[in-house]
Amino acid sequence: MDMLTFAFVFLSLVATGLHAFSIDVVNPALKVKENEGVDMKCIYSADFGASPRVEWKFKDVKGSQGFIFFDGKPTGPYADRITVYNQGLRFNKVTRADTGDYDCEVYGSDNYAEKTIKLTVLVPPGKPIARIPPSVTTGNKALLTCFDVVGSPPSTYKWYKNNAPLPEDPSKFDAFRNLTYKMNTFNGNLEFQSVSKIDIGAYYCEAGNSEGTQRSETVQMDVRDVNVGGIVAGVIVALLAVGLLLFALWYANKKGFLPKMSERKPKTALYTPPRTEDVDAGDGEFRQKSSFVV
Numbered sequence: 001m002d003m004l005t006f007a008f009v010f011l012s013l014v015a016t017g018l019h020a021f022s023i024d025v026v027n028p029a030l031k032v033k034e035n036e037g038v039d040m041k042c043i044y045s046a047d048f049g050a051s052p053r054v055e056w057k058f059k060d061v062k063g064s065q066g067f068i069f070f071d072g073k074p075t076g077p078y079a080d081r082i083t084v085y086n087q088g089l090r091f092n093k094v095t096r097a098d099t100g101d102y103d104c105e106v107y108g109s110d111n112y113a114e115k116t117i118k119l120t121v122l123v124p125p126g127k128p129i130a131r132i133p134p135s136v137t138t139g140n141k142a143l144l145t146c147f148d149v150v151g152s153p154p155s156t157y158k159w160y161k162n163n164a165p166l167p168e169d170p171s172k173f174d175a176f177r178n179l180t181y182k183m184n185t186f187n188g189n190l191e192f193q194s195v196s197k198i199d200i201g202a203y204y205c206e207a208g209n210s211e212g213t214q215r216s217e218t219v220q221m222d223v224r225d226v227n228v229g230g231i232v233a234g235v236i237v238a239l240l241a242v243g244l245l246l247f248a249l250w251y252a253n254k255k256g257f258l259p260k261m262s263e264r265k266p267k268t269a270l271y272t273p274p275r276t277e278d279v280d281a282g283d284g285e286f287r288q289k290s291s292f293v294v
Contacts, residue, residue, distance in 0.1 A: 020047040020111075021109070021111040021112075022044070022047075022113060023042060023044045023045075023104060023114065024044075024115065025040070025043070025116075026043070027117070028115070028116070028117055029120075030117060030118070030119045030120070031119075031120045032094055032119070032120075032121060032122065033122045034094060034096055034122065035093050035094070036093065036094065037090060037091055037093060037094070038090070038091050038094055038119065039088055039090045040088060040089045040090070040091075040102055040117050041087065041088045042087055042088060042089070042104035042106070044106045047108075047109060047111070048106055048107070048108030048109055049109045051108075052106050052107060052108030052109075053108065054084070054104070054106050054107075055069060055107075056068050056069040056070075056102060056104060057102070057103040057105065058100055058101070058102055058103075059100050059103075060097065060100040061099055068102075069082065069089065080092075081093070089102075089104075094119070094121050095121065096121050096150075096152050098119060098121050099119060099120055099121045100118075101116050101118055101119075102117045102118075102119060103115070103116050104117070120152065120153055122152060122209075122210065122211050123211060124150075124151060124209070124211035124212035125148040125150055125208060125212060125213065125214045126149065126150030126151065126214060127214050127215075127216065128147060128148040128155070128205055128207040128214060128216045129147050129148075129216065130144070130146045130205045130217060130219065131144065131145045132144045132219035133221060134220065134221060134222065135221070135222045135223075135224055136195045136199075136221065136222070137195075137224055137226060138195060138196060138197070138225050139194050139196075140194070140195060141191070141192060141193060141194070142191070142195050142199070142221070143189065143190075143191050143192075144159070144189070144191070144205075144221075145189055145190075146159070146188035146189075146205030147188050147207075148188075151207060151208075152209070155188075155207035155209050156207075156208060157185050157186075157187075157206065157207055157208075158185070158205065158208070159183060159190045159203065159205050159206075160205070160206065160215075161203055162201045162202055163202075166179075166181070166190070168183050168185055179198065179199070180192055180196075180199075181193075181199075190203075190205075199221070199223055200221065200223050201221060202220050202221075203218065203219055203220075204216045204218040
C-alpha cells in the first residue's frame with residue numbers, strides 16, 4: 001500500500017466516524033507498592049471537543065462506589081491526594097484501601113465513553129490468625145483455619161506439621177497417603193474428615209503473596225481415644241438410678257405411704273327420685289321434700 005492509498009483509507013475512516021469518540025488507557029491493570037505514587041492515563045479522541053467533561057469513579061473491593069473527581073475538582077477525601085491533568089490522574093501516595101476499579105468517564109459533543117483501570121496496591125501479609133483445636137477425639141472431624149486480613153493481593157496459604165510442609169493433595173505422595181485431610185490454599189482451611197493417632201502433631205500455617213510471607217503461632221493438636229470406660233460407667237449409674245427409683249416407689253406403696261387405687265376413686269353424685277307423697281295431690285305440682293344425696 002503506497003502513501004496515497006494509506007492517506008485515503010485513513011481519511012475515510014475519520015470521515016465515517018468508525019473510531020470516533022473513543023477512549024483508551026495506557027495500562028488497564030496497575031500494581032504499585034503501598035505509600036508510592038501512581039499515574040492513570042485516560043486518553044480520549046478529539047471528537048469529544050476542546051473541553052470535554054471528565055469524571056473519575058472508584059469501586060473498592062467490597063463493591064462500594066463513588067466519585068473521586070467530579071465537577072472539575074477532586075471530591076472531599078481525595079482533595080489532597082490526587083492531581084488530575086490533561087488525560088490522566090495521579091495519586092501522590094496510595095494505601096491498601098485504594099485497591100479497586102477506577103472508571104474514566106468522558107462526556108462531550110453529545111457523546112459518552114468510559115474505560116476502567118484496575119489498581120492493586122501491593123501489601124505484604126500480616127501475621128495470620130490460626131485456629132487449631134488442642135484436642136480431638138478419634139474418628140471425629142477437625143477443622144483448622146488460617147486467615148490473613150492484611151495482604152494485597154489476597155494471600156494463599158500453606159500448612160505445616162512438625163515443621164514439615166503438608167502437600168495440598170496428600171494422595172499424590174506415598175509418605176502422606178494415609179492422611180485424611182483436605183486443604184484449601186485459597187481460604188486457609190485444613191479439614192480432617194476422621195482424625196486418628198497419625199494426625200497428632202504441632203501445626204502452624206503460612207500466608208503469602210507476591211510481597212512476602214508470614215507464619216502463625218504453632219499449636220499442638222492431640223488425638224484422644226473414645227472413653228469407653230466412662231460411657232459404660234455412665235450407663236451403669238443411669239440404670240442404678242432408675243432401679244433405686246422403682247424400688248423406692250415399691251417400698252412406699254408397700255408401707256402405705258402412697259394412696260390405694262380405691263381410695264383415689266372420685267366420689268359420684270347419686271340422685272334420688274321424688275316419692276309420690278312429695279307431689280301435692282291438689283294441683284299436681286312437685287314440691288321438693290328431699291334433696292340430692294352425695
